[in-house]
Amino acid sequence: MSAAGSAWPVSEHGLVSGWPGAERARTWAGRHPRTADVLLAVALLPLALVIEHRGVAPTARPVLFATGVLLVSALAFRRRYPLTVLAASCALALVLGLFGPTFPPTVITVLVAVYTVGAHAERRRALVAVAALIVIIAVTVLRDDEFAESLARFVFASAVVVAAFVLGVNIRMRRMYLESLRDRALRAERERDQQAQIVAARERATIAREMHDIVAHNLSVMIALADGVAFAARTDPVNAETAAQHVSATGRQALDEMHRLLGVLRRNGDDSPRAPQPGVAQIDDLVEQVRTTGLPTTWTITGEPFPLSPTAELAVHRVVQEALTNVLKHAVRPSAAHVRLTYADPVVALEVDDDGAGAGATTAAAGHGLSGMRERVGVFDGEVTAGPRPGGGWRVTARLEPGSAATA
Incomplete structure (x- = not known):
């Protein structure tokens, strides 16, 4: 049990950390959210530049590259405008889908946007946004001739989207729980001081x-x-x-x-001598x-x-x-x-x-x-x-x- 615990450290959010510095990185990202989002966009930017372009007309490749860059760059604003970033990511993903197969940057960006909506957006609007995304996936995937294959692709894509959303909601609930614990600890400390x-x-x-x-x-x-x-x-x-x-x-x-x-x-302690009371x-x-x-x-x-x-x-x-x-x-x-x-x-x-x-x-x-x-x-x-x-x-x-x- 101890060996497993040391091999798979767990963060305060309940997520398994794959490497020893994961908790420090998460703490730093929580303190500098804008900088962390910009670094995430920069890290994914090379994927947008090396996307698959076979079967794409040479004249359309600049548009393809520009759209990929915009798609990845939108993640720099994901926490500040989660719903807007999700809408922009879906729109740009549809534009990229016109050129052929869905590229890896598209999938990663949309899933990160869905996760962010679950973690930071208001609950009701987040549910509406995810439901709209599933509808878009259904319209996009189920139009193919092979219904069984299209249905399998729809189920898989919807499951991945829902999983990302649930993960974001779970992180949000855990964050709120930790905040409530901190607030309760602060109130208990204040009450202790007041009682003192x-x-x-x-x-x-x-x-x-x-x-x-x-x-x-x-x-x-x-x-x-x-x-x-x-x-x-x-x-x-x-x-x-x-x-x-x-x-x-x-x-x-x-x-x-x-x-x-x-x-x-x-007296600083109870062990000091006490004279008898009259x-x-x-x-x-x-x-x-x-x-x-x-x-x-x-x-x-x-x-x-x-x-x-x-x-x-x-x-x-x-x-x-x-x-x-x-x-x-x-x-x-x-x-x-x-x-x-x-x-x-x-x-x-x-x-x-x-x-x-x-x-x-x-x-x-x-x-x-x-x-x-x-x-x-x-x-x-x-x-x-x-x-x-x-x-x-x-x-x-x-x-x-x-x-x-x-x-x-």
Whole structure:
């Protein structure tokens, strides 16, 4: 099988190539069709000059030569005007037929023209042209006295013409099929690039949201601690030093988280190390950070805990982080904050409130913090509400179903 394959190479059109350079020649001809047609006409021109002229009157030979040259030269325009070239070839072939037997250049030229019509002309016009040519062959051949011999010649000539036409149609269909494959490959490549851009945009949005949560929370904590340091610097140097150390630790933690997120952008492969995402267990650290600013904060869990996916734990952590950040930034003179997480399989409910005077967190509700919380919880078919609570202060509640996220 391998020996046969090497002896009879096949081109992309399904045609057997008789020599190794056939595929390169076909590719070159496809890129330079006009030049290839001119070279074909030039290659057949010597046949027109050495055609059989026995039995032809000497005075008619110049006409015979001129007609043969015109017949072959018409092939130089075969792809641009396929139907016109076929009509001209048939007309010149009839003129040559008046001088005697049909000459080889005549047969070759007409068959090439028929092939070109099948490969390049519009389907309906091509069928009409070939049918007209078969009629011309019938009228020309069947006028002889020997009907059986004339019929055999007609059948043979018609079969050759139809074979050339079918070959041209086949090449055309294969060319169209290859073009459709190329177009499909290009569209698939464009869609792949578009999907990659969409995924990259989603990743950028996720990283921007993470950066917002990290920077907003840690800066709020650092500002509150710095205010405490400034207040206690003269009266209580020991507590001021402790608060300054908390500012430093919070800043380092913020830098570490930012480096982790920015490292995702720099990674070229999946084998790069990944730091663990914060989850429910790290809420203790958030609460402790808020306590160091001087705001008493409680953190309780009720219900029977059940496993959450890393994405769900990250969402719960970020909601608590954003809610506590809003307390530090916008609550007016709060004396306490409370964080409650309730498990009720398959639902997780979260509640963060404070007792600050007035509706201090209203400003945050109009910003990116609340919209970010809603986006995170919306992944799990959840919802977030924020507003003043009875008796004063502000309350943020979130409800999500971790098992409902298709991409979690």
